[in-house]
Amino acid sequence: xxxxxxxxxxxxxxxxxxxxxxxxxxxxxxxxxxxxxxxxxxxxxxxxxxxxxxxxxxxxxxxxxxxxxxxxxxxxxxxxxxxxxxxxxxxxxxxxxxxxxxxxxxxxxxxxxxxxxxxxxxxxxxxxxxxxxxxxxxxxxxxxxxxxxxxxxxxxxxxxxxxxxxxxxxxxxxxxxxxxxxxxxxxxxxxxxxxxxxxxxxxxxxxxxxxxxxxxxxxxxxxxxxxxxxxxxxxxxxxxxxxxxxxxxxxxxxxxxxxxxxxxxxxxxxxxxxxxxxxxxxxxxxxxxxxxxx
Numbered sequence: 609x610x611x612x613x614x615x616x617x618x619x620x621x622x623x624x625x626x627x628x629x630x631x632x633x634x635x636x637x638x639x640x641x642x643x644x645x646x647x648x649x650x651x652x653x654x655x656x657x658x659x660x661x662x663x664x665x666x667x668x669x670x671x672x673x674x675x676x677x678x679x680x681x682x683x684x685x686x687x688x689x690x691x692x693x694x695x696x697x698x699x700x701x702x703x704x705x706x707x708x709x710x711x712x713x714x715x716x717x718x719x720x721x722x723x724x725x726x727x728x729x730x731x732x733x734x735x736x737x738x739x740x741x742x743x744x745x746x747x748x749x750x751x752x753x754x755x756x757x758x759x760x761x762x763x764x765x766x767x768x769x770x771x772x773x774x775x776x777x778x779x780x781x782x783x784x785x786x787x788x789x790x791x792x793x794x795x796x797x798x799x800x801x802x803x804x805x806x807x808x809x810x811x812x813x814x815x816x817x818x819x820x821x822x823x824x825x826x827x828x829x830x831x832x833x834x835x836x837x838x839x840x841x842x843x844x845x846x847x848x849x850x851x852x853x854x855x856x857x858x859x860x861x862x863x864x865x866x867x868x869x870x871x872x873x874x875x876x877x878x879x880x881x882x883x884x885x886x887x888x889x890x891x892x893x894x895x896x897x898x899x900x901x902x
Contacts, residue, residue: 609632609633609634609635609659609660609663609665609667609668609669610622610625610632610633610634610635610669610671611635611636611646611648611668611669611670611671611672611689611693612635612636612670612671612672612673612709613634613635613636613643613671614634614636614637614638614643615636615638615671615672615771616765616769616770616771616803617671617709617762617765617803617806617807617810618634618636618669618671618672619769620803620804620806620807621669621671621807621810621811622634622643623807624804624807624808624811625811628811630811630815633659633663633665635659635672636672637649637650637672644659646659647689648672648688648689648690648692648693649684649685649688649689649692650684653692653695653696656692656693656696657696657699657700660696660697660700660701661700664700664701665701665704666703666704666705667704667705667706667707667814667815668693668697668701668704668705668706668707669707669709669810669814670689670690670693670706670707670708670709671709671810672685672689673685673686673689673709673740673743674686674736674739675736675771675773675774676736676773679735679739682735682736682739683739683742685739686736686739686740686742686743687739687742687743687746689743690708690743690746690747691746693706694706694746694747694750694755697755698750698755703756704756705756705757705758705813705814706747706750706755706756706757706758707757707758707760707810707813707814708743708744708747708757708758708759708760709760709762709806709810710740710741710743710744710759710760710761710762710823711736711737711740711761711762712724712761712762712763712764712799712825712827712871712873713732713733713734713736713737713740713741713868714730714732714737714740714741714744714761715728715729715730715731715732715737715761715871716729716730716731716732716733716737716867716868717731717733717867717868717869717870717871718870718871718872719870720797720869720870721870722870722872723829723872723873723874724825724871724872724873724874725825725874725876725877726761726821726823726824726825726874726877728874733864733867733868734864734867744759744761744823747759748822748823751822752822756819757822758813758820758821758822758823758824759822759823759824760806760809760810760813760824760826761823761824761825761826762801762806762809762826762827763798763799763800763801763825763826763827763828763871763872763873764798764799764800764801764871765800765801765802765803765806766800766801766802766803766837766890766893766894766897767802767803767804767888767893767896767897768803768896768897768899768900769803769897769900770803770897775791775834775837775838776800776837776838776841776894776897778791779791779838779841779842780841780897780898780901781901782849783841783842783845783847783849784845784847784849786849787848787849787850788849788850788851788852789838789842789849789850789851789852790852791838791851791852791853791854792853792854792864792865793853793854793864793865793866794833794834794835794838794851794853794865795833795834795835795865795866795869796833796834796864796865796868796869796870797831797832797833797834797869797870797871797872798831798832798834798837798871799827799828799829799830799831799832799871799872799873800828800832800837800890800893801826801827801828801873801886802886802888802890802892802893802896804888805826805828805886805887805888806826808884808887809824809826809878809882809884812882812884813882816882818881820881820882821877821881824877824878824881824882825873825874825875825877825878826873826875826878826884827872827873827875827886828873828875828886828890829872829873829874829875829885829886830872830890831870831871831872832890834865835851835853837890837894838851839851840891840894841894841897841898844894844895844898845898
């Protein structure tokens, strides 16, 4: 069962499962999707219990979450929803592996030039990271109490279909519609990893028989200056669009460059246990993102 199946990552996970002939059911809080509609933070516990009891999943992937909005919206999407799903799984899918899609925002920043492994200090810099960390801690508590659960901490997810809540998604949508891109500071160094690679990691974690560490990082292992990624997208667009820095996105819930100037994943653990590493370069990801613009 995949929750958040109508989203950027959840949709890719479902597509990959279908491609590999793995039976699955997708759930999303959005209307109009081909998945079943269900809002983990709002809908009744009985309805969730019924769905999980009916399908008896061997794995549950939670790719649902809130990336923008006020603290109440972030708490509902990243904490309340996780607790609801964990509680239902505890009663009706005792042996299912629970895969929580976490975020590098849970780590916060690190000294420039260093890589953050799964034991790195957790000091999120904004409400999004704080609520994602709270959700992950609920999953890790369940794991310590005997659940088969893994938190997959993804770094900055990029690639075709990047949503407007992300920096690169906003840039793609604005290119060709304006003479100047109004963006916040691009001094942040981020580890960009393609959504297709993250989907591969999520499916691998959900389907491998081996017991896994409670937390696994998913990233490229290479930090890139945000300005370089944006300029490359502008170059790929073939436009003469200017980039104007200093105007933060109104709905942005992530960490600003001045708060979290550097992030880079250490992916040693996931490579050791699953043989996974990012296969799609950032440049290829950006090319595909521009080619797939809608």
